[in-house]
Amino acid sequence: MTQDVEMKEQQVPEAPSNSVSSTTPVLQHLKEIAALIETGAYAREVRRILRAVRLTIALRRKLKASIISSFLNVALAPGSEAHTRLSSYLPKDDENDMEVDTASSATQTTVKHSPELEIYCYLLVLIFLIDQKKYSEAKSCSSASITRLKNLNRRTVDVLASRLYFYYSLSYELTGDLSEIRGNLLSLHRVATLRHDELGQETLLNLLLRNYLHYNLYDQAEKLRSKAPRFEAHSNQQFCRYLFYLGKIRTIQLEYTDAKESLLQAARKAPVAALGFRVQCNKWAVIVRLLLGEIPERTVFMQKGMEKALRPYFELTNAVRIGDLELFKNVAEKFATTFSSDRTNNLIVRLRHNVIRTGLRNISISYSRISLADVAKKLRLDSPNPIADAESIVSKAIRDGAIDATLDHVNGWMVSKETGDIYSTNEPQLAFNSRIAFCLNMHNEAVRALRFPPNSHKEKESAEKRRERQQQEQELAKHIAEEDDDDF
Amino acid sequence: MDPKLTEVSQLFERFKAALVRNDFDTCSKLLSQLKILLIEFKSLPPLFEETPNAVQELTIARDIYEHAVVLSVKMEDQDAFERDFFQLKPYYTDVGSRLTQSPQEYPILGLNLLRLLVQNRIAEFHTELELLSANALENTCIKHAVELEQSFMEGAYNRVLTARQTVPHETYVYFMDLLARTVRDEIAGCSEKAYDSLTVKDAREMLLISSDQELFDYIKEEHPEWEVKNGLVVFQKAKESAPCKEIPSLQLINQTLSYARELERIV
Numbered sequence: 001m002t003q004d005v006e007m008k009e010q011q012v013p014e015a016p017s018n019s020v021s022s023t024t025p026v027l028q029h030l031k032e033i034a035a036l037i038e039t040g041a042y043a044r045e046v047r048r049i050l051r052a053v054r055l056t057i058a059l060r061r062k063l064k065a066s067i068i069s070s071f072l073n074v075a076l077a078p079g080s081e082a083h084t085r086l087s088s089y090l091p092k093d094d095e096n097d098m099e100v101d102t103a104s105s106a107t108q109t110t111v112k113h114s115p116e117l118e119i120y121c122y123l124l125v126l127i128f129l130i131d132q133k134k135y136s137e138a139k140s141c142s143s144a145s146i147t148r149l150k151n152l153n154r155r156t157v158d159v160l161a162s163r164l165y166f167y168y169s170l171s172y173e174l175t176g177d178l179s180e181i182r183g184n185l186l187s188l189h190r191v192a193t194l195r196h197d198e199l200g201q202e203t204l205l206n207l208l209l210r211n212y213l214h215y216n217l218y219d220q221a222e223k224l225r226s227k228a229p230r231f232e233a234h235s236n237q238q239f240c241r242y243l244f245y246l247g248k249i250r251t252i253q254l255e256y257t258d259a260k261e262s263l264l265q266a267a268r269k270a271p272v273a274a275l276g277f278r279v280q281c282n283k284w285a286v287i288v289r290l291l292l293g294e295i296p297e298r299t300v301f302m303q304k305g306m307e308k309a310l311r312p313y314f315e316l317t318n319a320v321r322i323g324d325l326e327l328f329k330n331v332a333e334k335f336a337t338t339f340s341s342d343r344t345n346n347l348i349v350r351l352r353h354n355v356i357r358t359g360l361r362n363i364s365i366s367y368s369r370i371s372l373a374d375v376a377k378k379l380r381l382d383s384p385n386p387i388a389d390a391e392s393i394v395s396k397a398i399r400d401g402a403i404d405a406t407l408d409h410v411n412g413w414m415v416s417k418e419t420g421d422i423y424s425t426n427e428p429q430l431a432f433n434s435r436i437a438f439c440l441n442m443h444n445e446a447v448r449a450l451r452f453p454p455n456s457h458k459e460k461e462s463a464e465k466r467r468e469r470q471q472q473e474q475e476l477a478k479h480i481a482e483e484d485d486d487d488f
Numbered sequence: 489m490d491p492k493l494t495e496v497s498q499l500f501e502r503f504k505a506a507l508v509r510n511d512f513d514t515c516s517k518l519l520s521q522l523k524i525l526l527i528e529f530k531s532l533p534p535l536f537e538e539t540p541n542a543v544q545e546l547t548i549a550r551d552i553y554e555h556a557v558v559l560s561v562k563m564e565d566q567d568a569f570e571r572d573f574f575q576l577k578p579y580y581t582d583v584g585s586r587l588t589q590s591p592q593e594y595p596i597l598g599l600n601l602l603r604l605l606v607q608n609r610i611a612e613f614h615t616e617l618e619l620l621s622a623n624a625l626e627n628t629c630i631k632h633a634v635e636l637e638q639s640f641m642e643g644a645y646n647r648v649l650t651a652r653q654t655v656p657h658e659t660y661v662y663f664m665d666l667l668a669r670t671v672r673d674e675i676a677g678c679s680e681k682a683y684d685s686l687t688v689k690d691a692r693e694m695l696l697i698s699s700d701q702e703l704f705d706y707i708k709e710e711h712p713e714w715e716v717k718n719g720l721v722v723f724q725k726a727k728e729s730a731p732c733k734e735i736p737s738l739q740l741i742n743q744t745l746s747y748a749r750e751l752e753r754i755v
Contacts, residue, residue, distance in 0.1 A: 443754060
């Protein structure tokens with residue numbers, strides 16, 4: 001819940017600036033978007049349609065039933081199948097503003113609408129229904145749109161289709177029937193693969209992973225993920241999501257190093273506005289790092305807007321850092337509800353072992369010789385035979401290289417070894433090498449991530465265009481934020 | 489009653505009787521007959537058709553596979569266990585809501601966890617664990633396996649061994665014995681690193697071996713590098729990370745060259 005509140009606080013300052021700029025009525029905007037889609041469909045320019053979707057998201061909060069129904073009258077031929085079906089989802093209000101209706105009938109009625117526009121109308125109605133929390137209507141609307149989509153094979157529809165897939169899954173998730181559509185999503189994914197619709201594949205793969213992970217079906221998710229075709233990511237948001245799901249799967253399967261990499265990358269790549277998503281990524285990343293025996297820096301927990309959500313994880317980290325089993329248990333109990341709603345409970349249980357290790361390391365650093373009875377007391381092992389437990393725990397830690405010590409069974413004590421001069425080994429060189437490799441890799445990835453719009457080298461951006469582009473970027477960021485708001 | 493269903497249930501009765509007698513040959517023969525008969529039921533996975541007898545058919549199929557799992561444990565056949573368990577699983581996960589819960593469900597799930605632990609398939613162990621509800625985790629059979637895994641990871645091996653006395657179900661004993669063997673190897677591996685030497689008596693106690701002779705045989709077979717002299721078992725310490733005398737020149741050259749190449753690309 002806290003995440004929601006914070007999301008709204010963040011968005012408040014942005015909203016007014018947007019409404020000031022758009023003085024024209026919403027309907028006019030929608031018509032412009034429709035024109036954009038028509039030209040996009042005609043010229044086969046996917047970019048225009050992408051832009052239309054973005055503009056729609058900006059209008060999202062201002063949509064009303066009356067506006068949408070009059071837009072439908074303009075966009076779709078009244079009496080056509082799509083028109084009647086879509087209108088039936090919209091609630092009829094009595095105070096239907098007459099002037100809007102007459103205005104629309106006065107304007108030209110498109111005789112033949114493109115399939116893109118029809119799909120767009122589905123998308124618009126669906127977004128509206130979800131925003132109005134009319135989930136059962138949203139479900140039937142999305143199902144109808146998916147049936148319609150299956151018969152369309154046009155590259156210009158792909159962008160709209162991938163958005164529809166997302167809302168289709170979302171509407172089922174909101175009513176808790178995610179398992180119903182799994183078969184459908186799988187067949188859609190297959191179709192998208194056959195049609196080389198990479199954006200659709202990307203979106204559907206993520207939706208499927210989300211679907212599986214919703215029911216904790218990590219095995220199936222991993223099998224699908226490893227077999228699905230891979231390609232260069234088309235959409236940054238989808239790639240972020242993919243990385244997050246991948247990180248989760250790897251965490252469960254104990255591949256912590258890889259998991260950490262994906263989770264941190266997801267958190268880094270996610271746009272600043274997508275706070276809810278970043279919080280989730282950070283929660284998982286913190287646990288994975290703890291499981292790896294690392295202690296996350298304090299700054300991780302102090303990121304803007306995240307302090308409250310990460311608080312339980314902060315205290316957990318503290319307990320692990322000190323190596324106090326008692327404190328760890330208390331924290332785990334205190335925040336049990338948070339952890340179980342984050343579904344990290346089982347991971348927290350795994351951490352117990354790390355707490356003991358850290359405690360042991362602290363002891364081994366502070367004492368050159370200590371009896372096993374004292375070790376057991378310091379670690380607060382509550383078991384019927386603490387000394388024997390301590391002995392075997394210490395011996396395992398020695399074997400795993402966590403501490404450098406030897407045991408003396410006859411006298412029952414642990415003798416720590418002098419720490420040798422690390423600079424006389426190859427160790428520093430290896431560490432240095434891995435850091436250099438990391439930096440170089442980072443640079444290469446940054447270069448690869450640069451994108452240039454087509455023809456950018458021919459015409460210089462005018463001031464007007466730049467403003468427009470900046471506005472678009474802002475909208476995009478906001479749009480991603482909203483989506484992630486839906487997600488969590 | 490459907491004639492096919494009657495046939496299956498009669499055969500199943502014979503199978504159960506044979507299982508009680510521990511007559512494994514008859515059991516496996518009957519089981520393969522049963523499995524062939526089950527194929528004809530359309531209500532079973534993977535078709536899940538809604539037939540009038542669906543619930544009865546599902547229940548008896550679940551019963552049969554549960555017994556098959558128990559049989560595989562008695563026959564100490566781990567591969568058969570895995571096969572039968574995977575055939576059984578859909579009955580718990582996919583149609584679990586339509587049937588009354590089987591009393592055998594948790595013991596069998598726990599047994600599977602234990603098997604994964606014995607086979608050291610920890611990743612799969614955790615994947616299975618994620619599928620269990622908070623309720624299931626409270627069950628003694630499941631808890632037993634979960635706690636074992638924890639003790640195992642921590643290194644509290646004697647806790648693993650004492651858990652053998654508190655098995656929640658008689659079928660668990662077989663896997664617990666296997667686990668004891670794994671634990672012995674683990675302890676041997678740890679002791680080797682942790683101690684300089686142990687008296688023969690201590691080593692015997694630690695490795696849970698009853699006589700000196702068995703200990704010597706074990707050492708000869710598993711760890712020929714250990715030495716036994718003056719009533720002491722002396723471990724050969726692994727080579728310490730000795731100060732580096734030689735410069736790994738080839739590796740360094742390679743690294744430096746790759747830096748140069750990367751830097752050239754940047755400039």
